[in-house]
Amino acid sequence: MKPRSITVDLGQRSYPIVIGNGLLGGDFDLAGYVRGSDCLVVTNETVAPLFLQGVIELLGTKAVDSIELPDGEEFKTVETVGRILDRLVDRGANRDTTLIALGGGVVGDITGFAAACYMRGVDFIQAPTTLLAQVDSSVGGKTGVNHPKGKNLIGAFHQPKIVMIDTDTLKRLPDRELKAGLAEVIKHGAIVDAEFFGWLEDNIEALITRDPEALAYAIQRSCEIKAAVVAEDEREAGRRAILNFGHTFGHAIERCQGYGEWLHGEAVAAGMVMAAKLSNIDLAEFERLCRLIGRAGLPIAAPSIAVADMLAAMGMDKKVHGKQLHFVLLESLGKTFVTTEYDDALLERILGAADR
Amino acid sequence: MKPRSITVDLGQRSYPIVIGNGLLGGDFDLAGYVRGSDCLVVTNETVAPLFLQGVIELLGTKAVDSIELPDGEEFKTVETVGRILDRLVDRGANRDTTLIALGGGVVGDITGFAAACYMRGVDFIQAPTTLLAQVDSSVGGKTGVNHPKGKNLIGAFHQPKIVMIDTDTLKRLPDRELKAGLAEVIKHGAIVDAEFFGWLEDNIEALITRDPEALAYAIQRSCEIKAAVVAEDEREAGRRAILNFGHTFGHAIERCQGYGEWLHGEAVAAGMVMAAKLSNIDLAEFERLCRLIGRAGLPIAAPSIAVADMLAAMGMDKKVHGKQLHFVLLESLGKTFVTTEYDDALLERILGAADR
Numbered sequence: 001m002k003p004r005s006i007t008v009d010l011g012q013r014s015y016p017i018v019i020g021n022g023l024l025g026g027d028f029d030l031a032g033y034v035r036g037s038d039c040l041v042v043t044n045e046t047v048a049p050l051f052l053q054g055v056i057e058l059l060g061t062k063a064v065d066s067i068e069l070p071d072g073e074e075f076k077t078v079e080t081v082g083r084i085l086d087r088l089v090d091r092g093a094n095r096d097t098t099l100i101a102l103g104g105g106v107v108g109d110i111t112g113f114a115a116a117c118y119m120r121g122v123d124f125i126q127a128p129t130t131l132l133a134q135v136d137s138s139v140g141g142k143t144g145v146n147h148p149k150g151k152n153l154i155g156a157f158h159q160p161k162i163v164m165i166d167t168d169t170l171k172r173l174p175d176r177e178l179k180a181g182l183a184e185v186i187k188h189g190a191i192v193d194a195e196f197f198g199w200l201e202d203n204i205e206a207l208i209t210r211d212p213e214a215l216a217y218a219i220q221r222s223c224e225i226k227a228a229v230v231a232e233d234e235r236e237a238g239r240r241a242i243l244n245f246g247h248t249f250g251h252a253i254e255r256c257q258g259y260g261e262w263l264h265g266e267a268v269a270a271g272m273v274m275a276a277k278l279s280n281i282d283l284a285e286f287e288r289l290c291r292l293i294g295r296a297g298l299p300i301a302a303p304s305i306a307v308a309d310m311l312a313a314m315g316m317d318k319k320v321h322g323k324q325l326h327f328v329l330l331e332s333l334g335k336t337f338v339t340t341e342y343d344d345a346l347l348e349r350i351l352g353a354a355d356r
Numbered sequence: 357m358k359p360r361s362i363t364v365d366l367g368q369r370s371y372p373i374v375i376g377n378g379l380l381g382g383d384f385d386l387a388g389y390v391r392g393s394d395c396l397v398v399t400n401e402t403v404a405p406l407f408l409q410g411v412i413e414l415l416g417t418k419a420v421d422s423i424e425l426p427d428g429e430e431f432k433t434v435e436t437v438g439r440i441l442d443r444l445v446d447r448g449a450n451r452d453t454t455l456i457a458l459g460g461g462v463v464g465d466i467t468g469f470a471a472a473c474y475m476r477g478v479d480f481i482q483a484p485t486t487l488l489a490q491v492d493s494s495v496g497g498k499t500g501v502n503h504p505k506g507k508n509l510i511g512a513f514h515q516p517k518i519v520m521i522d523t524d525t526l527k528r529l530p531d532r533e534l535k536a537g538l539a540e541v542i543k544h545g546a547i548v549d550a551e552f553f554g555w556l557e558d559n560i561e562a563l564i565t566r567d568p569e570a571l572a573y574a575i576q577r578s579c580e581i582k583a584a585v586v587a588e589d590e591r592e593a594g595r596r597a598i599l600n601f602g603h604t605f606g607h608a609i610e611r612c613q614g615y616g617e618w619l620h621g622e623a624v625a626a627g628m629v630m631a632a633k634l635s636n637i638d639l640a641e642f643e644r645l646c647r648l649i650g651r652a653g654l655p656i657a658a659p660s661i662a663v664a665d666m667l668a669a670m671g672m673d674k675k676v677h678g679k680q681l682h683f684v685l686l687e688s689l690g691k692t693f694v695t696t697e698y699d700d701a702l703l704e705r706i707l708g709a710a711d712r
Binding site for chain 2: 078082085086089090092116117118119120121142143144147149150152153154155156157235315
């Protein structure tokens, strides 16, 4: 397959998303996106043995250093960012240095935030190696780390210079992570593209069995959808919020369960079903959504959590000043809106269904 | 005096600089620049007893919390930013929260960076209370903290919503800090405005004796100059570098001496003289610069430091990858250029003069 390229249109901050198989270790001109002569590849101990050498080969004559983080969301902290910054300082890295994030969403988020903060911002490149990162977190410039009291509370909007997606990396991805990535793919269809949603219904088995053409198309279409939404509203002042469909519930599930119990994509899957229930869409469309999520091997219901705990995790307790909860709801498959008006009683019933 | 207003023209990120006497505790509508209902004033233990109440009064019906940092550059660290972020999390602060920096450059830099990082960026307001912060650091959106191995290595460009300068705060400023602030005022004249430089020569005694009209004009003109340069080049890709006139030498002096020995403005004063020597300007103009700096009570020569130490502190040692030193030099008073071409032998002689 020839690599496909999508542009994230953000004026001076525009950048390409290149999707292809065998990019790592091939002849793709990644070095052409490195402004200076100096690079730091940030990866983790799981990904490094598989793909680090391939990235280094693409960087040719550049001076390349690398740092291997431990693997896991629990390391997505300010302290880990500090380790990367220390390394940059020790190298005498200057404003022309480029950071390269090689790994999943955690590596991308951490690396992007380190790039945003070093000398008030240096270039970075996303080379995502999980489906979730390829269809979601590597695109759009959201970077950051967790605070002990909440996810992604510390961060920056910082756009990469390029997102380089080698679909061959998915051959090494565990099944459960592949499925978790599909949750965000399904989300992209559900929120803005009924036709793509239909394509997913026709091709979900091909995706699960890792048909390369099917995966490449699903990634391409997801990136196109996300790129278009981000181009309209880079800093989430409005429309970008639709990308959070299923996430208000999903984040609450993750928080109540303790992170790491369910994968993010699994929580979002159950969250989408809950959001669809709150949406009052056609029963037939609701059932199509549930069926597709189920066929992808993802949960269509939350685990058992008390209603009060879910409400608190959604930030609906009294401590929060002036906070008004925004829900992303479906009008129909492919049509979404953001609202602060919803049926309180229905919300409690939906949460109660999880309170078994 | 009626408040004066200057606009920093940065498209959607444009903001006013308002300069007046008695703004704090007066009837200025600062609350009008606070988007939500929630504010956190960040100040330090020196400034709080003098001006915190005045800011709180201006915020009227908003929910106002405050945090008092210890006073000093040594607290301009990631750890201090962490304290502010923890407070925001504990308050359940959301994206509509506004941070207000009340103090000098250290408070402004720390607060701005905390605002840049919290939830990927919340609003902040600069209320500078030192001359240095009023004429320089509060304008232009540079925020950040120090790394143990270098100043301002960790930070962000994050523009405030307004810079509110109450010139009455200068009545409480120690003499030495007032003079240090004048170094940056003189710099603004020297780099782009020969007429303002002449005005400073005529009015330097009025400034030192804190004539309110003279101070207000010097602040206004400095802010106008800085605002124009920043509007042209927000992220220092080019022209903005001229604001660093005297700073390559000045930073090296601060680093070699240990921070806190000389004030930043004092180091910049001596640094401007060194940069002017390297510039090969008219002797008469060179002498005018030295004389004005001297009349402002500022040093015109660096303390005794070995040439090798100064060179290393300027990043001219071999460890640094691909680094090319840029100097901001004078063509004449009011005309500046940035260059990587300079007379090496002359540079060593200039540094040698400090190596007594």
